[in-house]
Amino acid sequence: MGRKRLLVVGGTGYLGQHLLQEFSKIDGKPYDLALAFTYRSNPPQLLLDAIPPVLSFHVDLQIGEGFDSISKIFGQPDVVVNCAAISIPRACEKDPVAAMATNVPCSLVKWLSCFGNSNTLLIHLSTDQVYEGEKSFYKEEDETDPVNIYGMSKVAAEQFISANWSNFAILRSSIIYGPQTIAPVSKSLPIQWIDSVLSQDDEVEFFNDEFRTPIYVKDVVKIILALTERWISDGKQMQLLLNVGGRDRVSRLQMAEAVAAYRGYNTLLIKSVSGSSVTRGVASPADISMDISRLVQTLGITPVSFKDGVRLTLETGGSS
Numbered sequence: 001m002g003r004k005r006l007l008v009v010g011g012t013g014y015l016g017q018h019l020l021q022e023f024s025k026i027d028g029k030p031y032d033l034a035l036a037f038t039y040r041s042n043p044p045q046l047l048l049d050a051i052p053p054v055l056s057f058h059v060d061l062q063i064g065e066g067f068d069s070i071s072k073i074f075g076q077p078d079v080v081v082n083c084a085a086i087s088i089p090r091a092c093e094k095d096p097v098a099a100m101a102t103n104v105p106c107s108l109v110k111w112l113s114c115f116g117n118s119n120t121l122l123i124h125l126s127t128d129q130v131y132e133g134e135k136s137f138y139k140e141e142d143e144t145d146p147v148n149i150y151g152m153s154k155v156a157a158e159q160f161i162s163a164n165w166s167n168f169a170i171l172r173s174s175i176i177y178g179p180q181t182i183a184p185v186s187k188s189l190p191i192q193w194i195d196s197v198l199s200q201d202d203e204v205e206f207f208n209d210e211f212r213t214p215i216y217v218k219d220v221v222k223i224i225l226a227l228t229e230r231w232i233s234d235g236k237q238m239q240l241l242l243n244v245g246g247r248d249r250v251s252r253l254q255m256a257e258a259v260a261a262y263r264g265y266n267t268l269l270i271k272s273v274s275g276s277s278v279t280r281g282v283a284s285p286a287d288i289s290m291d292i293s294r295l296v297q298t299l300g301i302t303p304v305s306f307k308d309g310v311r312l313t314l315e316t317g318g319s320s
């Protein structure tokens with residue numbers, strides 16, 4: 001099998017760095033991989049040092065700049081994983097124009113179309129926030145009805161990709177949690193945040209009526225690796241839509257309880273409240289837990305339980 005090219009768009013973010021770290025371990029087996037990633041702010045030196053040889057390119061999806069040099073230096077990728085987004089719902093609500101321009105990958109798909117074939121598999125990260133949040137265990141065929149701009153931009157992205165690219169896997173991911181990245185990201189990570197507030201021995205409020213199916217980051221990486229291998233080994237184009245969640249449906253309160261149980265914190269400090277008791281500057285869907293049976297059947301991957309994911313996250317001290 002010849003050398004394959006994989007490009008992570010948004011490789012400096014939380015998932016992007018975890019992907020690059022794992023993909024860099026593929027060393028000629030079962031295929032030889034050339035790796036590249038894009039960044040918008042800066043290519044972090046810590047990341048470049050940890051995973052050589054990797055090429056990095058400045059790309060701004062909002063204005064569609066930077067793809068030409070990828071064509072010239074790297075060539076057409078066999079696989080593109082699009083992790084680039086304005087991924088914080090409050091930031092999307094503040095600037096809907098930027099959110100739509102960044103999260104709907106028009107310039108990326110336009111660039112791929114220039115190669116005149118569909119030989120690139122596009123793996124695109126969507127979100128559980130495409131669902132309204134009024135029932136448990138959403139299935140892929142359920143109607144999408146997002147309650148905020150972030151969710152709307154992700155629905156628009158899914159529709160754009162389905163209409164304009166013929167070889168894709170869209171992953172509707174729940175909260176991704178796990179160790180910190182090689183070059184630490186500035187946004188707060190969910191388990192580490194819960195751990196830090198509970199360690200301060202003060203009472204903290206957690207929502208008892210907001211449910212998610214959080215997924216351990218290394219399971220997301222495994223899923224993307226499996227899709228990559230499938231495309232590289234059998235070359236059959238795909239049009240896949242998958243819910244990507246963990247094994248358990250948990251409330252924010254149950255997430256805190258799992259961290260407290262692992263650390264041995266005083267559970268009396270965890271105060272159970274309703275999500276409706278707090279104003280957050282952005283609407284947050286109540287229950288967007290997902291049914292992941294299509295994921296399990298299609299790829300044969302069963303994600304770890306939330307309890308095990310918390311242990312795996314904290315036993316490393318929260319770092320990679």
Ligand SMILES: NC(=O)c1ccc[n+]([C@@H]2O[C@H](COP(=O)([O-])OP(=O)(O)OC[C@H]3O[C@@H](n4cnc5c(N)ncnc54)[C@H](OP(=O)(O)O)[C@@H]3O)[C@@H](O)[C@H]2O)c1
Pocket residue numbers: 009010011012013014015016038039040041042059060061062063082083084085086087088102125126127128173174175176177185
């Ligand atoms: N993390 C989660 O819990 C979660 C849950 C569900 C879905 N998702 C989705 O999964 C994907 C990856 O999430 P993440 O947590 O890794 O996101 P992240 O840490 O916020 O990283 C976002 C990435 O997008 C890049 N980016 C931002 N604006 C850009 C622009 N205009 N042009 C080009 N690149 C731009 C950033 O580059 P710079 O850092 O260089 O600025 C960064 O590499 C996103 O689509 C997100 O919506 C994430």
